[in-house]
Amino acid sequence: MSNDKNKNSSKKKRNITRNTKEEKITKEEKGEETINDKEETKNVKIETVDENKTININKHKKLYIVGGCICILLGIIYFSARRYDNLVYPNVELYNEDISKLNEKELENKINDTKAFIGNNTITVKVEDKSYDFKVKDLVKDYNEDKTENEIYDFGRDENFLSQFGLITLGVQRNYQFDLKINEEVLKEKIKDVYKDSEIDTVEPTITSQGDKLSIKEGENGKAIDKKDLNNKIVAAINSSEIGKTTVVINEKYKTTKPKIDVAHLKKVDTKISTATTYYGGTGYNRGLNIDNAANKINNTILMPGEEFSYEEAVSPVELYNGYYMAPVIVNGTHKDAPGGGVCQVSSTLYNAELKAGILPTERYNHSKSVSYVQRGLDATLATGSKNLKFKNTYDYPVYIRAYTVGGQITVEFWSNSSVTKGKKYTPVSFVQGNVANTYLYEYNSKGELVNKTYIDTSIYG
Known part of the structure; x- marks a missing residue:
């Protein structure tokens, strides 16, 4: 039995020794492989570095080429532009x-x-x-x-x-x-x-x-x-x-x-709304001709609603070449002959017809001295460029002015639609005290009753 134990013990020792030898051989083999791997890695690294160097060199070459081309191109562009510096x-x-x-x-x-x-x-x-x-x-x-x-x-x-x-x-x-x-x-x-x-x-x-x-x-x-x-x-x-x-x-x-005027509006003119007459017989032949000439110039005047009439524009220029004659006029308070003497009698007659139609003046001046053909305060003088007679048509219908002379008298009529005065009548009244006249327009209703007084102006004479 002791022999069997010795045999087993010897067998174990041999196995241990064999295993140890095998491990040594394996380690030696592995060591050799490691050395070989290191040598191969070193070779790969060397090869990679060489390739990178080659690539970098190629890149630099390309950059130089591109840069050179750009410079050449810029040069061409620059000198091409410079060719037109003076053109x-x-x-x-x-x-x-x-x-x-x-x-x-x-x-x-x-x-x-x-x-x-x-x-x-x-x-x-x-x-x-x-x-x-x-x-x-x-x-x-x-x-x-x-x-x-x-x-x-x-x-x-x-x-x-x-x-x-x-x-x-x-x-x-x-x-x-x-x-x-x-x-x-x-x-x-x-x-x-x-x-x-x-x-x-x-x-x-x-x-x-x-x-x-x-x-x-x-x-x-x-x-x-x-x-x-x-x-x-x-x-x-x-x-x-x-x-x-x-x-x-x-x-x-x-x-x-x-035409500016609609004929349909004119057809509504159907009534004489006022009339005024003054006398000039015996005041001189030329003066009569001037009155007739001025009357003709304002005759058949049509004033549309809101339109303003200017006597100066209607009868001017008051010169010999415009149908007027030399006749007495008032200049600075004295009488002297001048073209158109008598035209102020036409304007004064027109002024009275205007007031009787219920229309107030927008501009009016009295003479420097009183005149014989109208009461003080009811005259209207004309001095070209400075004194004029103006008034507006304040009605909703046209106003037609008719002026004519006959038998040494001048008459001015105002016509319009029958509804404009609404049955009222107008009378200009002048209150005179010495050389001063205060003028009013009296308004009467259809019964003849005074319903309104309108102050017009004050006239002072020399």
């Missing part, structure tokens, strides 16, 4: 004419030539069979050619060379024209002349009378140019590019013009 840029036009590559002196000459051409150019206005020519130089007071020249020559100069190159190569087209300043007053007068020469007047409807019977004649349409429209067309033509190349023709059409 007008490409695709620049003056009144649609190419002026590219002109130098400063050539541009100045071109500007002056264009200005002269435009100034001598003609705008022709045609109105049907009539034609009117206007020289542009007569309508323009300033061409502002220096401003235009500077704008053309300076275009692109303040840009950097890259922007300049873009303007040059991309061909941005620019068309310049003068900044013309038009002489508005001259143009207005030219158009006014065309209007007057070409106009076919309208005929206003009229009222005529024979006794107490009124007759109405209808008006007629006229035709005329539209002055504002023609003005706009001429201005547009002057500022167009065509004016720098050729004569501009404007075809203007007539427009129908209608």
Whole structure:
């Protein structure tokens, strides 16, 4: 039994020894593998470094090439832009004419030539069979050619060379024209002349009378140019590019013009609302002629609602060439002969008819001395340019004024619609004390009762 134990013990020892030897062999093999792995890793690293060096060198070469190309390109761009330092840029036009590559002196000459051409150019206005020519130089007071020249020559100069190159190569087209300043007053007068020469007047409807019977004649349409429209067309033509190349023709059409007065309104005038008469017989032959002449000038006057009447405008100019004669007038309190002596009797008669129609004056002056044909405070003098008789139609219907002379007396009548006075009657009353007269307008109702007093004014005589 002890022998068996010894055998087992020896067997275990041999196994332990064998295992130890095997472990040593394995460790040695593993050590060899580790050394080999390290050597292989070292070789890979060397190869990678070499490849990176090659790649970096290639990158640098490419950067140098690209940088060089950019420099060359910038150089080309820069010197291309510099070529136009003293020249007008490409695709620049003056009144649609190419002026590219002109130098400063050539541009100045071109500007002056264009200005002269435009100034001598003609705008022709045609109105049907009539034609009117206007020289542009007569309508323009300033061409502002220096401003235009500077704008053309300076275009692109303040840009950097890259922007300049873009303007040059991309061909941005620019068309310049003068900044013309038009002489508005001259143009207005030219158009006014065309209007007057070409106009076919309208005929206003009229009222005529024979006794107490009124007759109405209808008006007629006229035709005329539209002055504002023609003005706009001429201005547009002057500022167009065509004016720098050729004569501009404007075809203007007539427009129908209608009478200002609607005949339907005149047909509502049916009643005499006032009348006034003064006498001038025996005051001189020439004076009578003047009274008759002035009466004819205010006869058949039509005042529409709200319209103001001016006696001075109706009878002026009070001169010999306008049908008047030398006759006595009051000047600074004394009598002297002058054209139109007697016209103040017409205005005074008109003033009384106006007041009796219930219409107050907007302007009226008395004589410096009292007159024989009306009471103090009821006269109305005329001094051209300083003293006048004016009044407005305050009614909703037209007022028709009839004036006539017969047998040494002058009569003025006011006509309107029967409803305007509403049955009332008006009487001017003057209260005189010495050389002073205070004038009122009395208003009476249909029963003859005084219902209102209106103060008009105070007259002082010398």
